[in-house]
Amino acid sequence: MKDIREIVIISGKGGTGKTTITASLADIMPAKIIVDADVDAANLYILLKPGNIRGNDFTGKSIAKINRDLCAYCNLCKELCRFGAVDIVNRHYRVDPFSCEGCGLCKIACPVNAIEMNEQVVGEWFISDTEFGDFVYARLIPGAENSGNLVTMVKHQAKLTAEEKNIDTLLIDGPPGIGCPVTAAISGADLAIIVTEPTYSGISDLQRVSDLISHFNIKSGIVINRFDINLENTKKIETFARERGAAVIAKIPHSQCIMEEISRSHLPARNCKVLSRQVENIYEHIRHELLRN
């Protein structure tokens, strides 16, 4: 497969403005495939308004099921299950699908082979068209495990689409947090853009996500959103960035304009100069970093 450059936007803390910034970049960047890897709470579609949406089921872990007709009521599965997933309901043994981890211990131990493991459809992934380019996203079924596999699938489908269309860049809206879905989103990235906010929670989560990025040895740039709500914390972030050898590539002021545009599902950078200027800075940094290779 040809060399595809991946830019991923992450945040540590949720709600810092990742999706808004990704959409704004999608509006000004040429030739790229756009990916929403925040499969737990996929929101990019609201701003990109996709059409020609083609969906595919995604299967995940298996869940145990007890065959009532074969069950010997020996209680062994309930005793062995470490996740408390075996209940007795109306005097029958039943597996709680919300607690079952899919380990299969009950199936292995059952003396009468009354238990089988069934694969579950845990989500759906989509390929679509938008005015900004091809857009790949997914939706996890509420309650399902978010292990990162659906993220990996979405990125892989995006790479296949990129190959087909002879495009060499992926713009990825990443998930919040520091768990598996984030690891899946950043693995293979050429550049990570960390969107943070000057709050104590924001700073704390920025530190945790920076640790994750260093572990993967990925170049990063930091964007401080709503920087003017706390200038002291903004300075703290700038100091932190210097210590880590990361650049603060944009500082976006808090703005009523941005909030109002989002409320109307419009791209805020088209109407709010304070944002568009900063998004251009971010894009400059992207071009600079990726050209250096």
Add this chain to the structure above:
Amino acid sequence: MKILFAVETNAGLDSVMDSRFGRAGYFLVYDTDEKKVLSVEENRFKNEAHGVGIKIASFVIESGCRVAIGAQPGPKAAVILEQAQVKMIVNDKGTVKEALERYKEELTV
């Protein structure tokens, strides 16, 4: 000596290399002494939810291959292959024939 190729299609030496290792479509085993394709198997692990690379690495070892050629494997598969002293060559371009040529060239460098 046996070499394993992680391929997308099942077309003997014309099989196209897959862009993924763990979730490749098929695994082709080639014997360099007998100079022929010994087997092509569909990847039955490709839909595993977790740790597919681990299953693949075990499969490579069981097949008796000393070399594996394909896309970059995940870190876990890579470490298993290393422990098992199987040489991993990252090359997912072209066909098996082309990858084999390249492998032979690099041996003689």
Add this chain to the structure above:
Amino acid sequence: MYIAVASGKGGTGKTLVSTSLAASAGECTYVDLDVEAPNGSIFLKPKIEREIPYTLPVPEINEQVCTFCEKCAKSCSFNALAIIPPVRKAMFFPDLCHSCGVCAYTCPVDGALKEVEKGIGKIRTGRSGSIKFIEGRLNVGQPSGVPLISGIIDNYLDMDDLLFVDSSPGTSCPVVESLKKSDYVILVTEPTPFGLSDLKLTVELVKKLGKDAGIIVNKDNGRKTIIDDFSDETKIPVILKIPYSIDIQKDYSKGIPLIESLPRLKEKFNRMIDGITGKNERH
């Protein structure tokens, strides 16, 4: 009573609300189950009395005794084990392990595989005035917070207390675990299309779990919003609206709890809590 606070979307003010509930109620327990990013302590500033490492059992293979039969690796649903017979090596991948015990159960050789405890995070307990404080904190790199969350719920909570439980954002497993034993779920959202989109997902989950719920709209603009429309459609009541204010945001950035920024909210919070707990007693 176990009152869980959830929000599909991150950044809507879940922690702001859950800590404010605890601060308004006074005599209660605040539980931070957002184990990947526990931030409640920033606002409640508890005095920590105990820090307890949380461990899970993981396999340890004795390569001298192991016969490399591969039964453990083949029965592991998560591919956390790899056995390499030609070089007599057994490899374990802790980040794939779910501590289910299948490997130990299937190993046919005495002494070849045993389970040992591995730290995955820690639990901190303490007090903030009259509020009991409990927090779970997952180690960076650990794949799943679910066992830590269920460990806290099963062992550290007194179900007779008034509990305000801060869950993770989103709608996947850690959230399910935090909501499972709840008596009521407060859904925190914002009046934007993003907020609504994620609220719908969380409501789907809450309905699947069969829980009673109410909506708090944060950063409210004073007008009738798409959230009000959604509330009318689904009959899930909006139980409180917190006005949008740049001052609240500034205070939040400094770790100042909401009821200090806006003291008149304390009364509203208490009335809301009474509404919820009173409702519970009637059942």
